[in-house]
Amino acid sequence: MKSKISLLIAVLFFGWLSFCFSGHREASWPLPQFDGYLLSILILIGINIVSAVSLNLVNGHTGQFSLGHAGFMAVGAYGSAWITLIHGKEILSLMGVFVSMPAECLFLIALLFGGLFAAVTGLIVGIPSLRLRGDYLAIVTLGFGEIIRVILQNSDALGGARGLAGIASYTTLGWTFGVAALAIYVVGTLVNSTYGRGFLAVRDDEIAAEAMGINTTKYKVVAFAVGAFFSGLAGGLYAHFIGYINPEGFNFLKSVDVVVIVILGGMGSTAGVTVAAVVLTLLNELLRQTEQYRMIVFALLLIVLMILRPQGLIADFGRLLPWRRRA
Amino acid sequence: MNEFLQQLINGISLGSVYALIALGYTMVYGVLRFINFAHGDVFMIGAFSAMFGHSLIKRSGLVMPDWLVALVVLTLSMVVGALLGTLIEKLAYKPLRERPRLTVLITAIGVSLLLEYVGQLVFGAAPRGFPSLIESKSLGGFGSLQLSSVQITVVLVSGGLLMGLRAIVMRTRMGLSMRALSLNPTAAALMGVNTNVVISFTFGLGSALAAAGGVFYASLYQAIDPFMGVLPGMKAFIAAVLGGIGVLPGAALGGVLLGVLETLVVGYSKVLGIPSGFRDAVAFLILILILLFKPTGLLGKAHREKV
Numbered sequence A: 001m002k003s004k005i006s007l008l009i010a011v012l013f014f015g016w017l018s019f020c021f022s023g024h025r026e027a028s029w030p031l032p033q034f035d036g037y038l039l040s041i042l043i044l045i046g047i048n049i050v051s052a053v054s055l056n057l058v059n060g061h062t063g064q065f066s067l068g069h070a071g072f073m074a075v076g077a078y079g080s081a082w083i084t085l086i087h088g089k090e091i092l093s094l095m096g097v098f099v100s101m102p103a104e105c106l107f108l109i110a111l112l113f114g115g116l117f118a119a120v121t122g123l124i125v126g127i128p129s130l131r132l133r134g135d136y137l138a139i140v141t142l143g144f145g146e147i148i149r150v151i152l153q154n155s156d157a158l159g160g161a162r163g164l165a166g167i168a169s170y171t172t173l174g175w176t177f178g179v180a181a182l183a184i185y186v187v188g189t190l191v192n193s194t195y196g197r198g199f200l201a202v203r204d205d206e207i208a209a210e211a212m213g214i215n216t217t218k219y220k221v222v223a224f225a226v227g228a229f230f231s232g233l234a235g236g237l238y239a240h241f242i243g244y245i246n247p248e249g250f251n252f253l254k255s256v257d258v259v260v261i262v263i264l265g266g267m268g269s270t271a272g273v274t275v276a277a278v279v280l281t282l283l284n285e286l287l288r289q290t291e292q293y294r295m296i297v298f299a300l301l302l303i304v305l306m307i308l309r310p311q312g313l314i315a316d317f318g319r320l321l322p323w324r325r326r327a
Numbered sequence B: 001m002n003e004f005l006q007q008l009i010n011g012i013s014l015g016s017v018y019a020l021i022a023l024g025y026t027m028v029y030g031v032l033r034f035i036n037f038a039h040g041d042v043f044m045i046g047a048f049s050a051m052f053g054h055s056l057i058k059r060s061g062l063v064m065p066d067w068l069v070a071l072v073v074l075t076l077s078m079v080v081g082a083l084l085g086t087l088i089e090k091l092a093y094k095p096l097r098e099r100p101r102l103t104v105l106i107t108a109i110g111v112s113l114l115l116e117y118v119g120q121l122v123f124g125a126a127p128r129g130f131p132s133l134i135e136s137k138s139l140g141g142f143g144s145l146q147l148s149s150v151q152i153t154v155v156l157v158s159g160g161l162l163m164g165l166r167a168i169v170m171r172t173r174m175g176l177s178m179r180a181l182s183l184n185p186t187a188a189a190l191m192g193v194n195t196n197v198v199i200s201f202t203f204g205l206g207s208a209l210a211a212a213g214g215v216f217y218a219s220l221y222q223a224i225d226p227f228m229g230v231l232p233g234m235k236a237f238i239a240a241v242l243g244g245i246g247v248l249p250g251a252a253l254g255g256v257l258l259g260v261l262e263t264l265v266v267g268y269s270k271v272l273g274i275p276s277g278f279r280d281a282v283a284f285l286i287l288i289l290i291l292l293f294k295p296t297g298l299l300g301k302a303h304r305e306k307v
Helices: A002-022 A036-061 A069-086 A088-096 A103-129 A134-153 A173-192 A197-204 A206-211 A216-242 A252-265 A270-308 A315-320 B002-032 B039-060 B066-096 B101-123 B149-171 B173-183 B185-190 B195-221 B230-243 B248-267 B276-293
Strands: none
Touching (some): A036 A069, A036 A197, A036 A252, A069 A134, A069 A252, A134 B230, A173 A216, A206 A216, A252 A270, A270 B101, B002 B039, B039 B230, B066 B101, B149 B195, B173 B185, B230 B248, B248 B276
C-alpha cells in the first residue's frame, strides 16, 4: 500500500518532466506564470526533497545516522559544475560530431556525472565507516564531510575557497521535480521491495539481521551509495540553480538542515520527509527576515521533538489520508 | 631541532586544552554511553563567562593581584560551566534516559546548535578580544626557543586540574559511585548508588573542566566567538576516542597526543607536502584511522557485544 502511494506521488511528479526540455525557467501550463521568487522557492523545495529523501534512506530506513550529507552534495555540485563549466564545451564538441546537442543533454550528463561521482565517494566513505555504529558513525561521517570540504577548499582547479561562479542556470522546475520524483520513486520502491526489507532489518536490529543471514555491511553500503547518488543530484541541481558554489556552503550546518528535515518528517517515512521538506523550506523563507532566530528555532525543534515525539511530526502523515485508513 | 622543540611546546599547550575537554566527553560517555555534542559549546560559554567576569572585576574597582583575578575568573567560569552542564543534563538528556541512543545524539546536536546560536544572538557573531589574564611574557632562555608564560601556566594548571580530577574519581565516594555506574548501571543502582545525582555530578564536573579549557584556549589565542567551541569540541572528542573512550588517563593522553600531532603537521606542512589548510582534516583522519584499526583506542579495553 505504502509503495503504491509513493508511486502515485512519483507519477504525479513525473508530470513536471514535461517542462524539462522547454529550456526556460518560467513554468507554463498547468501553472500560471510564477514570479521569480515563488519559482525559486519551488525549486528549493524540490532540491530539499531530493536531498532529504536520499538522506532518509540512510538515516531513516537503514538507521545509520550520517552527518556528512553536505559532503556528498558538494561532490555532486562540483562534479556537475566541472562538466558544464569547465569541460562543457569539449563534451559538446565531442558529441556535436554526431548530433547537435541541446544544453539539456549536457546538463543531464553533468547531473549524472555529479551523482555517480558522489556515489563513488559514498562507497569510499561508506566501506570503512559503516563498520561503526551509532554515535561513532555520526562523527566519522561528519569528519568525512569536513575532509571533503577541506579538500575542495584547497584545490585550486575548483576555485579553492572562492568557489566556482558563473555556472549556467540549467535547473528548471521540471528538472527539479523530475529528479525529486525519481528519488521518491527509487527510495520508496527500493525500501518496499523484497530486497529492501534488508534495510529495515538492519535498522530494527542489526545483530538479529546478521543472524538471519543478511549481509548488513552490504546493505549499509548500498544505502549509503544510493543516498549519496541522489544527494549528488541534489547538489548538481543546486549548483545550476544558484549559479555559484563554494566549499563553505556545504559545511556541517548544511547537513544539519537536511537532518532536521528528515527528523521532522519522521525517520523512515518517505511521505513524511517529503512533506517536511516542503514545510521546512517554506519556514526557512518565512524566517529569512529573522535569520538569527532561524537556527534557534531549529535547535529547539530538534530538542523538543526528540523528547515529545521522536518518530517525527509527520511520520504518520499517511494514516490521515482516506485511502490509507485501513492500514 | 629548536624548531621541533618549539612545535612540541606549542603542541603540548594546545593538547592540554584538548585533554581537559576530552575528559568531559569520556566521563559522560562512561556513565551514559553517549557523546555529548554540546560539550564544545560549554567550552565556549566558559570562555565568555571568563571574559565577562574579568571585565566585571576590573570595573568594580577592587584591587587584586593579577594572579588572584585570574584565579577568581577561572573559578567563576568553571562554576558557570558546571551549572550549565547540569542544567543541560536535567532539561534535555534526563527525559531521554531509556530512549535509543540515536534520540539522545540528535538532542545533543540540538542543544549544541541552540547554545551556539543563542550565543550568537547574545554575544554577536564577530570575534572578541580576550583579556590577558596572565601577563604574557617570553621566558625564552634556550637559544631561539620561545616559552611564553601563558603556555607554561596553561600546561601547569591543566596538569593540576587533571590531578584534582583523578583524586576525585579515585579517592572520593562520589568517584567510586561514578566508576561503579560506568561499570554496570543496574548493579550500581541496586547497590544504593543514586544514579541521578551521580550523572548530574559527572556532567557538572566534565563541564567545569571544559569551561576551564575554554579559558585556557582563549588565553592562548586571545579571541573568542560563539562558534569557537565547534572544532576544539570535535577534536577533543577525537582525542577521547584516540585514548580510549571511557578511560580517563586515555583522554588526557589522547588530548596531548592530538595537540602535538596537529601542531607538528601544521608546522612541517611544507616538508610533508600537505597544505596547512588541511590542519582540521588531520584530526578527522586520525579519528578514522583509529576507529578502523584500533576502535578501542590506545588505552581502552575491548567490550564483547551481548545480545
